[in-house]
Amino acid sequence: MSVETQAVPVRAAILLPWEHGARRDRLREAEARLAEVIGLAASIGLVIAYQDTLQIRALRPSTLFGEGQVTRIGEAIAEADITVAVVDSALSPVQQRNLERAWNCKVIDRTGLILDIFGERARTAEGVLQVELAHLAYQRSRLVRSWTHLERQRGGFGFLGGPGETQIEADRRLITDRIVRLKRDLDDVRRTRALHRIARNRVPYPVVALVGYTNAGKSTLFNALTGAAVQAEDQLFATLDPTMRLIVLPSGRHAILSDTVGFISDLPTELVAAFRATLEEVAAADILLHVRDAAHPDSAAQRADVITVLDDMASAGMIDAGWQTRSFEVLNKIDLLPPEHRDLPDTSAIAVSALSGENLMALRQAIDARLASAMHLMDYVLPAAQGAPLAWLYRHGEVVSREDQDDQVKISVRLRPEDRARFERDFAPARVD
Numbered sequence: 193m194s195v196e197t198q199a200v201p202v203r204a205a206i207l208l209p210w211e212h213g214a215r216r217d218r219l220r221e222a223e224a225r226l227a228e229v230i231g232l233a234a235s236i237g238l239v240i241a242y243q244d245t246l247q248i249r250a251l252r253p254s255t256l257f258g259e260g261q262v263t264r265i266g267e268a269i270a271e272a273d274i275t276v277a278v279v280d281s282a283l284s285p286v287q288q289r290n291l292e293r294a295w296n297c298k299v300i301d302r303t304g305l306i307l308d309i310f311g312e313r314a315r316t317a318e319g320v321l322q323v324e325l326a327h328l329a330y331q332r333s334r335l336v337r338s339w340t341h342l343e344r345q346r347g348g349f350g351f352l353g354g355p356g357e358t359q360i361e362a363d364r365r366l367i368t369d370r371i372v373r374l375k376r377d378l379d380d381v382r383r384t385r386a387l388h389r390i391a392r393n394r395v396p397y398p399v400v401a402l403v404g405y406t407n408a409g410k411s412t413l414f415n416a417l418t419g420a421a422v423q424a425e426d427q428l429f430a431t432l433d434p435t436m437r438l439i440v441l442p443s444g445r446h447a448i449l450s451d452t453v454g455f456i457s458d459l460p461t462e463l464v465a466a467f468r469a470t471l472e473e474v475a476a477a478d479i480l481l482h483v484r485d486a487a488h489p490d491s492a493a494q495r496a497d498v499i500t501v502l503d504d505m506a507s508a509g510m511i512d513a514g515w516q517t518r519s520f521e522v523l524n525k526i527d528l529l530p531p532e533h534r535d536l537p538d539t540s541a542i543a544v545s546a547l548s549g550e551n552l553m554a555l556r557q558a559i560d561a562r563l564a565s566a567m568h569l570m571d572y573v574l575p576a577a578q579g580a581p582l583a584w585l586y587r588h589g590e591v592v593s594r595e596d597q598d599d600q601v602k603i604s605v606r607l608r609p610e611d612r613a614r615f616e617r618d619f620a621p622a623r624v625d
Contacts, residue, residue: 204238205269205277206230208245209256224490228457229280229302231407236309241272255294256287266295278305282458285334302458303330318381325374332367397438398563398608399448401477403502405494406454408485409524413546414451417556436473441560442553445590450477457497474502475511478608479562480519486543487528495521520562522555567606571624574601581619588615 208226222245230240246261255262256279269277276298277291283301291299300308307330310323402410414420418437435451450473474480482498484491506513520540527545542558544551569592574581576599585591589605602624607615615621 201237201239202275203241203273204233205242205244205265205272205274206233206240206280207243207265207277208280209248209251210245211248211251221490224493225280225457228490229278229305232305232309233278236312238276238278241274242268244268253284254286255290256281256283257291262291262294269295269297276300278302288334306456306459318378321374321378321381325371325378328367328371328374332364332371397446397448398478399436399450399473399476400439400479400481400559401450401452401474402481402483403452403474403498403519404454404481404483405485405498406456408454408483408488408494409546410454410483411451413483413522413524413544414449416546416549416552418449439556441563442557443560443564443590445560445563447478447559447563455498455501457493459501474505474515478518478566479559480515481559482519482521484521484523484541485525486523487525518566520558526550564606567608568612569604569606570612571602571604573622573624574603574619575599576601581615581621584615584619 206226206229208222208229210222210225226243226245230243233240244265246257246265248257248261252258257265265277268274274297277295278300279291280302282303283291283299288299288301307323307327311327314320314323402414404410414435414437418439420435420437436448439447439449441447452473482495484495488494502511502515505511506515520542523541523543524546526543527548527550542551542555544555546552567590572581572585576596582601582603585603585605585607588611589607592604592606594604595602616623
């Protein structure tokens with residue numbers, strides 16, 4: 193049951209297990225990590241009644257935390273009348289069950305929390321199906337959570353539960369049958385989307401995809417560049433489904449801008465498939481704009497997390513291994529920086545404010561220049577009597593010059609490599625070297 197459908201606000205405890213020396217390689221400090229999970233929990237309406245960072249020297253297989261810590265947290269949970277405890281770590285089924293018994297409340301881990309957020313935020317048919325599939329794969333791996341009948345669920349996927357959910361109702365056969373049906377429905381949705389992609393590929397516009405850490409301001413930047421009205425809120429995972437709009441660049445060149453879901457550290461493996469739509473847009477993009485929150489105190493660590501996710505996707509064959517060669521960074525939210533800190537050391541990045549519009553023209557020009565550098569400037573001689581090749585070049589390329597003669601046309605045009613190959617294959621034009 194979704195948190196938003198419950199009449200009484202859910203009081204939550206946020207618990208961060210922290211090992212001495214852990215995660216130093218990812219530049220993640222405990223305070224920033226705790227603030228992030230608090231933001232995740234608050235974004236779905238949980239009332240944060242207690243929060244704590246617990247230093248642990250050894251992970252206990254039975255409860256994760258030490259015996260004294262389990263007792264102390266249990267007392268705090270009882271005193272604060274807490275309904276759900278969020279542990280910002282991956283809990284095994286045994287750890288989850290034992291902590292629930294010790295604390296007498298529901299316990300969810302980082303994966304469960306993110307899945308619940310995705311369950312509430314997904315809007316497209318594929319997004320809803322993918323998130324439910326991820327949830328069921330997670331459920332099947334433990335079968336220790338209770339959940340309402342799937343046919344009655346309306347957003348969210350039952351990790352936080354509701355009144356009367358006091359016994360385990362999940363059944364392996366029922367989950368497996370539902371997974372089979374979901375995969376069949378997803379195949380139908382993907383076939384439809386594949387047809388849409390084929391139709392879109394006929395439009396001669398390159399694709400520019402926004403990627404980055406969640407809440408880096410990608411949707412606000414998307415709206416500022418396109419004039420769209422995509423949901424842009426100051427919360428984590430405000431955007432889950434890819435959105436596309438046409439933009440016109442300073443040269444007059446057109447491109448398609450794609451707004452995608454934000455990444456996050458320790459992305460649950462169950463959600464990798466739920467990113468399929470985003471992955472396909474990233475894989476097909478001519479340019480990747482890595483949008484960063486320049487004002488965030490943990491911006492460097494967020495950058496490392498996004499690169500790690502993309503590198504992992506490349507290793508899994510989801511995107512090409514050379515993705516970095518077609519990407520550059522956009523440092524957003526510079527309006528939140530003091531004037532003396534706006535001269536950023538990384539000169540290769542474009543510093544902008546999507547909210548105020550500062551430097552957006554410089555960003556448009558950078559996109560324009562990057563697209564132009566990837567295009568081939570070609571000179572062709574075409575028969576004047578044949579209009580089809582000329583019309584094709586005007587639709588798919590950027591005509592630089594044209595000279596009409598008695599029986600032929602000399603034309604200079606910029607083409608993307610794939611369009612050049614297709615044009616020369618279909619029309620076999622005479623080239624001017």
